[in-house]
Amino acid sequence: MTFVVRPLLLVVLGSAFFLTIGIAIAEFDFRRNPQSMLHSPSWVRAANWARFESPPDQLHIAVSLNPRLASAWMQLGLDAEADGNLEEAEMDLLQAARVDRLYLPSWTLANFYFRRGDANRFWPWAKRAAALTFDDYRPLLRLADVLDISPEKVAIRLGGGAPLLRAYLDLLINAQHPGSARRIARLLAAHHDPADRDRLAVFADCP
Amino acid sequence: MNRFTLQILGAWNLALGLAVGAPPAIGTVTASGSFRLNGDTVLANGTLTEGALIETERGNLSVRLTGGARLALHAQSRGKVYSHRIILEKGETRMENATGFHLEARGLTVQPDRGISTAEIGLLGSNRLRVMVLTGSFRVLNTGGVLVANVAAGSAMAFEPQAPAAAAVTHITGTLTEHSGHFLLTDQVTHVTVEVTGQGLAAQVGQVVQVTGTLNASATPVTGASQVVVATSVQTVSAAAAGGSAAGGGAAAAGAGGAAAGAGIGIAVTTVAIVGGVAAAATLGGLAASGALPGQSSESR
Numbered sequence: 001m002t003f004v005v006r007p008l009l010l011v012v013l014g015s016a017f018f019l020t021i022g023i024a025i026a027e028f029d030f031r032r033n034p035q036s037m038l039h040s041p042s043w044v045r046a047a048n049w050a051r052f053e054s055p056p057d058q059l060h061i062a063v064s065l066n067p068r069l070a071s072a073w074m075q076l077g078l079d080a081e082a083d084g085n086l087e088e089a090e091m092d093l094l095q096a097a098r099v100d101r102l103y104l105p106s107w108t109l110a111n112f113y114f115r116r117g118d119a120n121r122f123w124p125w126a127k128r129a130a131a132l133t134f135d136d137y138r139p140l141l142r143l144a145d146v147l148d149i150s151p152e153k154v155a156i157r158l159g160g161g162a163p164l165l166r167a168y169l170d171l172l173i174n175a176q177h178p179g180s181a182r183r184i185a186r187l188l189a190a191h192h193d194p195a196d197r198d199r200l201a202v203f204a205d206c207p
Numbered sequence: 208m209n210r211f212t213l214q215i216l217g218a219w220n221l222a223l224g225l226a227v228g229a230p231p232a233i234g235t236v237t238a239s240g241s242f243r244l245n246g247d248t249v250l251a252n253g254t255l256t257e258g259a260l261i262e263t264e265r266g267n268l269s270v271r272l273t274g275g276a277r278l279a280l281h282a283q284s285r286g287k288v289y290s291h292r293i294i295l296e297k298g299e300t301r302m303e304n305a306t307g308f309h310l311e312a313r314g315l316t317v318q319p320d321r322g323i324s325t326a327e328i329g330l331l332g333s334n335r336l337r338v339m340v341l342t343g344s345f346r347v348l349n350t351g352g353v354l355v356a357n358v359a360a361g362s363a364m365a366f367e368p369q370a371p372a373a374a375a376v377t378h379i380t381g382t383l384t385e386h387s388g389h390f391l392l393t394d395q396v397t398h399v400t401v402e403v404t405g406q407g408l409a410a411q412v413g414q415v416v417q418v419t420g421t422l423n424a425s426a427t428p429v430t431g432a433s434q435v436v437v438a439t440s441v442q443t444v445s446a447a448a449a450g451g452s453a454a455g456g457g458a459a460a461a462g463a464g465g466a467a468a469g470a471g472i473g474i475a476v477t478t479v480a481i482v483g484g485v486a487a488a489a490t491l492g493g494l495a496a497s498g499a500l501p502g503q504s505s506e507s508r
Contacts, residue, residue, distance in 0.1 A: 078237055078252060082271045104251055111254045115232040138247040143254065146231070 070100030074108050081112065097125075103132035107140070114143045122147060123157050130158040137167035145171075151180040155187055162191045169199065231256045233290040234272035242268055259288050263298070276308035281329075299329030303342075312336050314368050315355065315485065316348040326358070331365060337490065339363035353422065353483035354433040356397035364397075367486045375421040377401070377436045378481040380444065385412045389429040392418060396480040397487045402428040405438030417442045422483060434483070 054062070054072075056079055062072040077092030093112055097105035106129035113122040122143075130140055141164075144154045151172065158164055165188040172181035185203040188196055236244065236259075237252040243262035244253045255261070261268060262285040270278040274290055284298025293300065295312040302310055302317075303325040309318035310328055313336045317328055324343025331337050338345060340358045347356040347366060358364050369376065379394035379401065390408045393400040403418055404426075419440040426435035479488045 074252070075237075078235060082235065107250070108252055111235070111252065115235070115254055136248050139244060139249045139253060142245065142247070146256075 068099040070096040070105055073099065074105060077108070077112070081115075086116070103129055103134075106132060110140065110143065114147065119147050127158055130161075130164055133164075137164050138171055141168050141171055151183050152187065155184060160187065162188065162193055162196075165191070166196065166199065173202075232273070233257055233259075233288070234270060234274075236261055237269045237271075238263070239266045242266070255288055257289055261286055261288060272308070274307060276305040277303045295328065295330060297330065299327060301325065301327050313366070314350045315366055316352075318346050318348070320344040320346060320357075324360075334367055336366045337363065338366070347485075347487075349483040349485050351424065351483065353424070354399050355483045355485045356399060356487050359398065363490045365488045365490050369481065369484045369486060371484075375424075375484060376419075376481050377422055377483070378417070378419050378479075379436070380417045380478070380480065381415065383408065383411050383414060383416050383418075383441075385409070386429065386431070389432075391429070391432055392416070394480050394482065396478050396489050397482050399434075399482050400432050401482075402426075402432040402435045403438050403441075404435060405441065408438070408441065411441055411443060414443050417444050 054075065056076060059072045059076050059079075062069055063076070066072075073092050073096035077089045077096065080086075080092060081089035089112065093105065093109050097109055106125050110122055110125040110129050113119075113125060126140055126144055130137065133140065140158065141154070144158055145151075148154050148157070151168070155165055155168055165184055169181055169184045169188055172178075172184060182203055185200055189200055232254050234255040235252060236242070236255055239251075241248050241250050242253075242264070243249070243260075244255075245260050255270065255272070261270070261280060263280050263282050265282050267282060268278075268280040268284075270276075270280065270288060272278075272288075272290060278286075278288075278293060279301040280286060281299045281301075284300060285296045286298075286300060287294040287296065291307060292309050292311055293302075295310055300310070302308070302319070305319045305324065306321070309316050311317075312328070312330060313334060315336055317326070317336075317338055319326070321343045324345055325341040326345050327337075327339040327341065329337050329339075338347060338356075338358050340360050340362055342360050344360060345358045346354060347358065347364075349355050349368065355366065356364055379392060379397070379399075381392045381395050383403065384391050390403045390412070391400055392403050403420070404423070405420065417440075418436065418438050420436045420438040423435040423437050428435045479486055481487070
């Protein structure tokens with residue numbers, strides 16, 4: 001068995017090494033002469049074209065090389081929004097969400113619709129982002145809290161999971177909104193999780 | 208309820224919805240990684256609302272405000288952003304396309320003269336502010352709105368507000384001129400033109416002089432000047448001394464004003480002026496280091 005695994009492992013490690021070297025060389029080539037890269041497209045090289053604050057022409061080249069490069073679509077969308085091309089911005093951001101179903105495109109789209117004041121389109125993307133959030137719900141909750149004055153509606157529209165409710169409760173307590181916090185505490189209590197006992201004890205005496 | 212009433216109610220609900228739903232967004236912030244927004248960790252990009260606190264750790268932040276101003280907050284920096292200003296609390300930022308926008312830090316206000324102006328503005332040590340202008344020009348004002356300096360493209364200056372007791376002290380150097388019975392002097396360091404009042408000025412007209420005095424905040428300056436200074440001491444200096452070795456005088460002035468700009472911050476100081484209670488020193492090194500002024504040497508003290 002070892003006789004087979006060891007060479008296989010060496011091949012994998014060797015491939016990873018050469019891939020890393022390839023990416024580094026591609027980046028060096030790109031920085032030296034971006035246009036020369038047009039004749040040798042590959043997804044590896046494309047990734048180097050879509051870096052933070054890359055100019056739009058480089059981002060367009062990047063997405064032509066690799067249409068699944070969500071980071072480039074997002075940057076293009078944000079650039080278009082800053083230039084006032086809202087239709088193009090929306091298309092680019094939606095394209096990012098089509099090719100990347102993880103957190104970032106959803107978060108970016110929720111922010112885009114928040115800035116536009118488009119609550120109807122904000123909520124589905126905010127809910128999707130909430131479902132994909134793995135650590136900090138607060139940035140999303142802060143946006144949602146601005147768009148709806150009912151804390152229960154905010155919580156339900158974002159999915160209403162226990163981790164989200166906990167984060168929302170802590171946020172409201174820190175923001176000194178006891179009335180809203182109490183309403184979220186009731187929703188959290190309905191989950192009957194013993195881990196929330198201390199958190200909810202504060203509201204035990206409240207009607 | 209008839210159809211007309213329903214239409215009225217529908218329109219009212221729509222208007223109310225728009226009013227409630229209208230977000231107070233003032234711009235966007237983007238980064239290559241995570242950053243802090245209002246104390247929360249945010250990934251890649253976010254929305255700025257009035258008074259948003261943004262903070263960087265290792266990477267840079269790019270801020271685009273709806274008013275058109277663009278900021279690049281450098282690593283290890285923090286600032287509170289409003290639609291028309293940023294309060295820089297830590298680190299350094301680049302400010303561009305900032306018509307109608309200004310930066311506040313250390314009690315000073317930095318604002319562009321023109322929309323095309325670009326500057327790198329950063330905090331130095333515990334009480335200094337550095338303004339390095341790349342394009343256009345910037346004005347620096349003190350807490351009272353008094354013009355402290357005009358910083359032109361390709362130049363960098365360091366500022367240090369003085370203790371309140373010395374806030375009215377002025378120490379400037381330049382050629383004294385006379386216009387319609389008023390004496391004017393444009394300081395060689397800050398490029399601020401002041402009207403000078405006092406005894407024996409007529410005899411010094413046309414000469415490079417070093418004026419020490421106090422700001423007369425209640426007086427209205429003549430056209431072309433931004434403030435009136437009552438001179439307590441006027442000393443003639445040679446042209447060479449004014450242009451080159453004024454550092455000695457500057458250092459003395461800085462000492463008088465409370466150990467002002469210049470010492471031990473890794474920047475070179477050519478001379479020091481005090482205008483509106485703020486010590487100002489033209490600095491070298493920053494722009495030369497950035498490559499904007501190739502070949503220019505710096506001489507750190």
